[in-house]
Every structure is written in structure tokens, then in C-alpha cells.
Amino acid sequence: xxxxxxxxEAVIEGDEERTVSLAKExxxxxxxxxxxxxxxxxxxxxxxxxxxxxxxxxxPQVIISADAMTAGVEVFRQHLLGQxxxxxxxxxxxxxxxxxxxxxxxxxxxxxxxxNGFKVYDLGRDVPVLNFIEKVKELHxxxxxxxxxxxxxxxxxxxxxxxxxxxxxxxxxxxxxxGAPVLPxxxxxxxxxxxxxxxxxxxxxxxxxxxxxxxxxxxxx
Amino acid sequence: xxxxxxxFDFLEVIRRAESGEGMKEADFDKKLGxxxxxxxxxxxxxxxxxxxxPSDDGLADRVYQAAVDLFLDLGVYCTDTQRVMLFSxxxxxxxxxxxxxxxRYGREKEIVSVYPRKVEDPRDPVCxxxxxxxxxxxxxxxxxxxxxxxxxxxxxxxxxxxxxxxGIPVTSGSPVEVEAAIWNTQMLREAARQAGRPHIGIHNFxxxxxxxxxxxxxxxxxxxxxxxxxxxVAAIAEMKVDFERLKKVAFLRQSPYILGxxxxxxxxxxxxxxxxxxxxxxxxxFLGLLGFxxxxxxxxPIHIHYVCNTTREMLWLISMVGQALARNTHxxxxxxxxxxxGPCTEMVIDExxxxxxxxxxxxxxxxxxxxxxxxxxxxxxxxxxxxxAEVGHWVTKMGLSxxxxxxxxxxxxxxxxxxxxxxxxxxxxxxCYRMDQIRPTDExxxxxxxxxxEWREIGxxxx
Numbered sequence: 310x311x312x313x314x315x316x317x318e319a320v321i322e323g324d325e326e327r328t329v330s331l332a333k334e335x336x337x338x339x340x341x342x343x344x345x346x347x348x349x350x351x352x353x354x355x356x357x358x359x360x361x362x363x364x365x366x367x368x369p370q371v372i373i374s375a376d377a378m379t380a381g382v383e384v385f386r387q388h389l390l391g392q393x394x395x396x397x398x399x400x401x402x403x404x405x406x407x408x409x410x411x412x413x414x415x416x417x418x419x420x421x422x423x424x425n426g427f428k429v430y431d432l433g434r435d436v437p438v439l440n441f442i443e444k445v446k447e448l449h450x451x452x453x454x455x456x457x458x459x460x461x462x463x464x465x466x467x468x469x470x471x472x473x474x475x476x477x478x479x480x481x482x483x484x485x486x487x488g489a490p491v492l493p494x495x496x497x498x499x500x501x502x503x504x505x506x507x508x509x510x511x512x513x514x515x516x517x518x519x520x521x522x523x524x525x526x527x528x529x530x
Numbered sequence: 531x532x533x534x535x536x537x538f539d540f541l542e543v544i545r546r547a548e549s550g551e552g553m554k555e556a557d558f559d560k561k562l563g564x565x566x567x568x569x570x571x572x573x574x575x576x577x578x579x580x581x582x583x584p585s586d587d588g589l590a591d592r593v594y595q596a597a598v599d600l601f602l603d604l605g606v607y608c609t610d611t612q613r614v615m616l617f618s619x620x621x622x623x624x625x626x627x628x629x630x631x632x633x634r635y636g637r638e639k640e641i642v643s644v645y646p647r648k649v650e651d652p653r654d655p656v657c658x659x660x661x662x663x664x665x666x667x668x669x670x671x672x673x674x675x676x677x678x679x680x681x682x683x684x685x686x687x688x689x690x691x692x693x694x695x696x697g698i699p700v701t702s703g704s705p706v707e708v709e710a711a712i713w714n715t716q717m718l719r720e721a722a723r724q725a726g727r728p729h730i731g732i733h734n735f736x737x738x739x740x741x742x743x744x745x746x747x748x749x750x751x752x753x754x755x756x757x758x759x760x761x762x763v764a765a766i767a768e769m770k771v772d773f774e775r776l777k778k779v780a781f782l783r784q785s786p787y788i789l790g791x792x793x794x795x796x797x798x799x800x801x802x803x804x805x806x807x808x809x810x811x812x813x814x815x816f817l818g819l820l821g822f823x824x825x826x827x828x829x830x831p832i833h834i835h836y837v838c839n840t841t842r843e844m845l846w847l848i849s850m851v852g853q854a855l856a857r858n859t860h861x862x863x864x865x866x867x868x869x870x871x872g873p874c875t876e877m878v879i880d881e882x883x884x885x886x887x888x889x890x891x892x893x894x895x896x897x898x899x900x901x902x903x904x905x906x907x908x909x910x911x912x913x914x915x916x917x918x919a920e921v922g923h924w925v926t927k928m929g930l931s932x933x934x935x936x937x938x939x940x941x942x943x944x945x946x947x948x949x950x951x952x953x954x955x956x957x958x959x960x961x962c963y964r965m966d967q968i969r970p971t972d973e974x975x976x977x978x979x980x981x982x983x984e985w986r987e988i989g990x991x992x993x
Contacts, residue, residue, distance in 0.1 A: 364835065367802040369563030408702030408741075410609065410774065413767050413799060416559075434609075460665050460693045461702035461740050489837065489905055490665065507835055 312338070316349025316381070321356055323373035328381030335385075342385035346426070350378045354424040361421075362509045368417065375424045399519035401485075402450040404432035404441060407465045411458035414488060414508070418454060421508040422515060438469045445478050451519045452503075454511070456488040463490050467499040483518040487511055536628045537823040538621060540783060544776065546615035547608040555770075558607045558614065559800045562768055565604055566806035569596040577804040582845040582943065583888055583936035590649075590853035597812030597854065598622065606817050609766065610773040617820050625819050631860050633788050633825045635686045635731025637758045642685040642731060644826055646860040647893045649853050654926050655895045657919040658828075658864060659684035662900035663737045664910040666690040666959070671714075673968050674959050675721035677912030679730055680968065683919035686731040686760075689718050690910060691738040703741055711739025711748040719754025732759045733790065742777040749787060760788030763822050765814055768800045771821055779822045790826050790864070791818030797844060798834030804843040807831060808850045815861055828897055830866035836950050837903040838870035840881040842943050848885070849892040849932075856893025865894035867918055870949075872902030872909040872956025874974045877946045879917055879981045883990070884942040886921035891935040896922045901956065908958040913970045917978055921990075928991055941988040 312335060319327035328350065335345040357374045360366040401422055405412045412434040419429050430448055432440060445453060453473075457463035466486060473479040485503040486496045496504040503518050505511030534540075553561075569575075573592040578584070598619075605616040633644045644656045659678040666674055675689040693700055695710035715735045722730050735755045736745045749755050763778045765771060782789040793814035795801055801810035811831050818824035831847055832839050839848060848865055855863050867885045871877035878901055889896055898918030902909040925935065956962075962974045 361798075362835070364798050364803070367806070368796075368799045368834070369560070369567065369802050369806075372560060372563065410766055410772055413796060416556075417799075459702065459740055460663075460691060461700050461707060461738075464693070464699040464701050492905065 312340070313345070313349040313352065316345065317353035317356065319381070320350050320353025320374050320378045323370065323377045325377040325380045328377045329384055332381040332384035336388055342389060346382060346385065350381055351426060354378055357424070358421060358509050358512065362507070371420060375420050378424055398426065398428035399452070399521065400428045400430065400448065400450040401452045401454050401515060402430045402432065402441070402444055402448060403454040404436035405434040406455050406457045406462050406469070407437045408435060409457050409459055409462035410434045412456070414458070415456040417508040418456070418487065418505070418511045421512050425512050425516070427515060427519075438465055438472050441469055442472050442476055442478070445473065445482055446476070450482060452483045452485055452515055454485045454487070454515070456486070457491060458489050460490050463488065466491070466501075470500050485511065485514055485518060534783065536630060538625050538820045540779065540823055543615065543821050547611050547613060547776070550605070550608070550613035550615045552612055553607070553614050555607065555609060555612065559768070562604060562800050562810065563802060563806075565600055566801050566809050569599055569809055570805045572596070575805045575809070577843060577846050579842050580940065581936060582842055582939050583849045583891060583932045584846070584853075585932040585936070587857065590850060590857050593808055593850050594812060594854040594858040596809045597816070600809055601813040601816040604769060604813075606821055607770045608772065609770055615821070617816075621820065622816055626859055629819055629859070629861055630825050633862065635733060635758055635760065635788065637729040637731075637756060640727060640729040640731065641758070644862050644895060646862050647856055647895060649856050649893045650891055650931060651893060652926055652929060655890050655922045656685045657683050657915065657922060658733045658895070658897040659687040659912065659915040659919070660734070660897055660899070661688065661690040661910050662866070662904055664690040664900070664904065665693050665907040667908075668692050668695060670908065670959060672717050672721055672724070673965065674910065675718055676724050676968050677959075677963060678915060679722045679727055680725035681912050681916050681919070683916060683923065684730070686733040687722070688732055688734040689714065689721070689737055700738060707739050707741060707744045708747045711736055711744035712753055714738040715748040715753040715755050733788070734762045735759050736761060742774055742781070745778060746781050749781075749785060755787065757786035758788075760790055762790045762792040762828060763824070764792035764794065765817055768795050768810055769813065769817060771817070775822070783823050788825050789823060790828050791822045791824035792828045792830070793818065794830040794832060796834040797831055797847060804847045808847045808854070811847070811851045812854050815855060815859075815863070819861070826862035826864065828864045828866055830868055830900070832868050836870055837868065837905070838881070838950065838953075839868045840870060840885050840946070841950060842947060845884060845888045845939060845943070848894070849888050852889060852892030852894045863894055864897045865889035866897040867899035868904060869899055869901040869914070870903055870953035871946075872906065872954060873911050873914060873959070874957040874962035874971075874977065875954045876977060876981060877949055877954060878914060878956060879978055880942045880946050882914060882918040883921045883985065884939050886918045887925050887930065887935045887990070888939055890922040890925040891930055891932050903953070906955050909956055911959050911963055911970065913962065913974055913978075924990065934989065938989050
């Protein structure tokens with residue numbers, strides 16, 4: 310369908326006006342929002358992810374495309390307001406662990422997850438273990454994603470997993486780790502469910518953990 | 531004591547952090563990307579993969595001018611106050627004119643003078659041997675640190691870090707972090723003594739403790755930190771600072787320790803590709819000079835996916851930034867080597883060579899080296915900086931031009947670049963060093979000798 314192709318292209322070009330107008334066109338034509346997003350906008354973002362993976366484009370272009378997609382998706386969301394139907398979302402609670410202020414990696418993962426249809430609750434940087442626990446209780450995310458850049462902060466990651474266990478929350482949530490000093494074998498050892506060495510790998514792992522379709526193999530913890 | 535009159539007023543920095551324009555952090559990040567992109571077009575700055583060490587002075591000067599524009603227009607973001615600190619052109623010009631032209635590390639016979647290098651400078655680069663915070667077990671800290679301090683070409687040194695102390699994990703902000711930080715300083719000075727160089731400068735005497743209180747706790751002569759040693763203060767992300775870093779600055783300005791600023795923008799990140807990241811990295815030096823009162827400057831730009839700076843784009847970026855600063859300022863700039871591969875591999879020897887010759891001809895001093903993407907415990911040794919420093923010294927002895935260095939660098943890159951994504955992590959310290967003598971194994975030294983002979987064929991005449 311040409312409309313889907315145009316939607317994908319608008320995302321790739323980062324053309325916010327066009328994603329908005331194409332979303333409206335899709336609604337006028339009676340295309341279900343979920344189908345339009347999946348076959349249109351998401352395809353464009355998939356290509357953006359591929360181009361970023363190979364560094365044919367850089368982060369600013371990814372952000373522009375992600376903003377364009379968000380604007381388009383917002384049209385569908387507004388349309389569905391007040392209706393029983395809503396856009397299905399898997400949720401990720403994201404944060405840089407206690408003591409760590411380095412959050413570029415986490416921010417890139419956030420952009421890529423949102424662009425791939427996840428609802429992300431970003432707790433920011435230097436997030437105490439107890440805050441993660443409180444937010445898991447409040448928001449019931451499908452996945453908790455945690456990053457660290459320093460060896461002195463990654464030691465809080467096993468504490469978080471243990472705290473989730475003690476709170477009886479561990480069985481209902483997947484844990485995904487990332488960050489420069491975090492190695493996949495260590496993530497597995499401390500009981501994480503997934504590990505992402507890059508933003509795109511984090512998306513693949515998150516999709517697997519959330520039970521969504523995964524086209525390429527992600528690294529497992 | 532330091533002459534504060536040569537630096538921009540630090541209290542004014544704090545005032546601006548508290549009173550500058552409020553801005554969401556995400557908006558600042560986007561503004562950086564847009565500004566850099568526009569400046570690349572305005573100044574016609576283009577990366578060329580066949581010219582990793584460009585000989586184009588005009589290009590270097592345009593990168594510099596673009597960075598001035600970026601710094602003045604964008605400013606510096608303080609994450610604690612979510613405000614932007616702006617500086618005027620007059621303030622930047624004054625700070626550059628008054629920036630130090632010499633710092634001295636070490637004591638007695640080990641005093642080393644750091645000076646502003648020039649492009650194709652015939653003088654040897656100062657070599658800061660560094661384990662760049664590689665995680666190691668407590669019992670391995672001392673022998674590994676010694677392997678750096680004992681190297682004849684080490685003008686200064688620094689150490690790895692420990693992740694547990696006396697069986698307790700070293701956690702950021704905890705009491706054990708302070709204990710471990712003090713131990714870290716003591717062990718570095720002990721490593722210097724064991725290496726027979728008790729007065730050698732330690733350019734960053736704290737790598738285990740990260741928080742300001744732990745850093746300050748360890749900064750005492752009785753623990754081995756003397757005038758002539760130093761500490762590094764890092765920008766936390768592209769053009770950003772926070773109060774934790776500024777607290778370290780407040781302390782260091784009143785201390786006898788040399789304040790080095792540290793910048794590590796991600797190529798492929800918020801500033802875009804090699805061109806944009808080069809502009810941003812030059813601008814970081816203005817951040818360090820005005821915001822941190824930095825006496826000298828360390829850069830470790832890294833590839834966003836491969837966590838190294840030896841790819842073709844990264845070497846271009848390093849060369850451009852070095853040339854831009856060396857041609858237009860008298861800042862003392864130091865190039866940190868980040869290798870994709872690990873110890874005792876042919877690949878790491880070639881990466882070290884490419885990085886060193888690129889940096890040396892482009893106006894940098896040398897800070898080798900993080901290896902194995904700086905993330906694998908125990909994969910570091912004094913041998914990697916030895917290789918890097920030897921190459922730097924050969925480059926000046928040979929009087930290599932940028933053009934000649936470019937030709938050699940391209941040959942080296944062609945050999946290793948395809949292996950960067952899955953680079954071999956190499957050997958652990960005790961696998962490539964004889965532990966009874968703390969010397970590289972015959973295997974490692976032979977590997978280096980073999981590569982040296984082979985480098986002659988590509989024009990690197992090893993003495």
C-alpha cells in the first residue's frame with residue numbers, strides 16, 4: 310500500500326508535518342491505527358535503526374525521525390481518546406543506576422525503544438534502587454532496563470535484582486542490563502534476563518523479553 | 531600555589547550555573563546537533579576516508595572557528611540546575627590568551643615539563659602512561675600499576691581500579707569507596723617506589739574513587755599524592771557539567787595538584803559524525819578552560835558502537851582536533867588511546883601505532899592506553915603504552931610529515947579495520963607478563979619486534 314510506504318519515508322526523512330498529515334489520511338481511509346503504525350511508521354523507524362547501526366546516519370537524525378514518528382502516532386492517540394480501544398504498548402521502566410550520572414547510552418536506548426512501539430517510563434540518572442522498586446509496584450512494567458557506566462555503580466545492579474526478589478516483584482518483570490562495564494556473562498550471573506551491548510540490540514532483547522516478534526537474534530544474558 | 535588570575539573567575543561559573551537560561555536537557559542535546567550540522571555546512575567541513583591525517587591547514591582552522599561559534603552560541607549545560615552557562619567572545623579570548631603554557635609533573639629528577647605542541651612538532655610528546663581505570667582484583671593492582679611506572683618512556687603514570695576492597699564491593703558513595711580511594715593513592719606511590727621511580731608524577735592519582743569526597747580524602751601527601759601529581763575532571767557528556775565535577779574543580783583550584791580536564795564525546799552521538807564531533811571536541815576544550823580552570827586537557831573521543839578511537843573516522847577526528855587546537859591556541863592537549871583489541875595481539879600493536887602516529891604529528895601529547903574496549907577486567911599492561919610511546923618518539927625522530935604519516939596510517943587501518951567490531955580481547959595481565967619480574971613475556975615482546983620489522987615495509991623506519 311502506497312500510504313504505508315509514504316508513512317515510512319516520512320519517518321526516514323524526519324518530516325513531522327508529513328507524518329501528521331499521513332496519519333490523518335490513514336484515519337480518513339479507515340485504516341486501523343495499529344496497522345498504520347506497524348506497517349508504516351514502524352517500518353521507517355526500523356530502517357532508521359539499521360542506518361544508525363551501520364553509522365550511515367547519526368544520533369541527531371535518529372532523534373529527528375523519532376520526533377516525526379511521535380507526532381504522527383499522537384494523531385492516532387488523539388483519535389482513540391475516549392474510545393475503549395487504545396494503542397497496545399509494552400512498557401519499559403528505564404534508568405541509570407544509583408550513583409551514576411552518565412546517561413547518554415540510556416537515552417539512546419529510550420529513543421530506540423519508543424520508536425519501536427514501547428512505552429518508556431524514564432526515571433533518569435542516578436536512580437536509587439528503592440525508587441526502581443516503588444515504580445515497579447506503581448507502573449507494573451514488562452521490563453526494567455538499567456544502565457551503568459562505572460564499576461562503582463554497576464554493583465547496585467545485583468542489589469536491585471535482589472530487592473525485586475525480596476519484594477515479590479521479580480517473577481512479574483524482566484530485567485535488562487547495559488552499559489560500558491557490564492558484560493553479558495556478568496549480567497547472566499547476577500540473574501538478569503537480557504543484556505544489550507548497543508541500543509539496537511537492546512531493542513531486539515526487549516522485544517524478545519516482551520514476547521514480541523524478533524527478526525534478528527539478540528544477545529541473551 | 532596556582533595563579534588564579536590566569537583563569538576565568540570560578541565563582542562566576544557557579545553564578546552562571548545558577549542563573550543561566552533554563553532549558554530542558556533534551557532540548558540542549560537537540561540544539562547541539564542542529565548547531566553542529568549548520569556549522570559543518572557553513573565552514574565546509576568534510577571528512578574524507580582516504581585522508582585520516584589531513585594536511586589542509588585551512589580545514590583545521592575552519593574546524594577551530596566552527597568550535598568557537600558553537601561554544602559561544604550553545605554554552606555549557608549544568609545538569610544539576612538545568613541551566614545553560616554562556617560565555618562571551620571576549621571572555622573566551624582572554625582565557626585562551628592567559629591559559630598556562632607549561633605544567634610540571636613529578637619531583638626531583640622525575641620532573642617533566644608539559645608544553646604546547648605544534649603540528650609536526652619535532653619535539654617528543656610527553657607520554658602519560660595510564661591503565662585508564664581497567665578493573666582489576668585488589669591483589670593485582672600493585673603489579674599492574676608497577677608495569678606502567680617502570681617503563682622508561684613513562685613521563686607520568688596512573689593506575690587501574692579495584693571493584694572490591696578487602697572483600698567488600700566498592701560502591702559509589704559508600705564509606706568503602708573512601709577507604710578504597712585512599713588505598714588506591716597509597717598503592718600507586720608504592721608502585722612508583724617498586725619501579726625505582728619514587729618521584730615520578732602520577733597524573734591521575736585516583737581512579738577507584740569517583741565521588742568528590744573519596745577523591746579529596748585520598749589527596750594527601752601522607753598517602754603519596756604530592757605537588758606535581760594531578761587529577762582529571764571530566765565533562766559528563768557532550769558540553770555538560772554537574773556539581774559533582776565542579777566540586778572537584780573547587781578543591782583542585784586550591785590544591786597543589788595539576789587539574790587536567792577530560793572530554794569523551796561519542797562519535798555518532800549528539801554531535802553527529804566525525805565532523806560534528808570534531809567541532810564539539812574542540813569546543814570542549816573551551817568548556818574545560820573556562821568552566822574547570824583546566825591546566826591541561828585530555829581527550830578520548832570514542833566510536834559510539836565500537837568504543838574505541840582507532841577507526842578511520844576516529845583517527846581523522848583526532849587529527850583534525852589536534853591540528854585545530856595546535857594551530858590556534860597554546861593549550862596543552864593530550865590524546866587518550868582507546869583500542870578495540872586487547873593485550874598481546876598483533877591487532878593491538880597496529881592500532882596503537884596508528885593512533886600514536888596520528889596524534890603525534892597532529893600536535894598532541896600521548897596518553898596510552900585503554901585496551902580491549904576498556905571493559906574487560908585484567909586486560910591491560912604497561913606494554914601497550916610502551917608500544918604507543920615508542921611510536922610517538924620514532925615519529926618525531928623521523929620528522930614525519932602529516933602526508934607521510936597519513937600514508938602509513940592508511941596501511942595500518944586497512945589491515946585491522948575489518949576486525950574492529952569483533953576485535954580479539956587478547957590476554958590477561960598475568961598471561962602476557964612474567965609475574966616474578968613484572969616484565970612482558972617473550973611472546974609479547976617478540977610479537978612487537980615482528981611488527982616493527984614489518985612496519986619498515988610500509989615506511990615506518992623503526993630505530
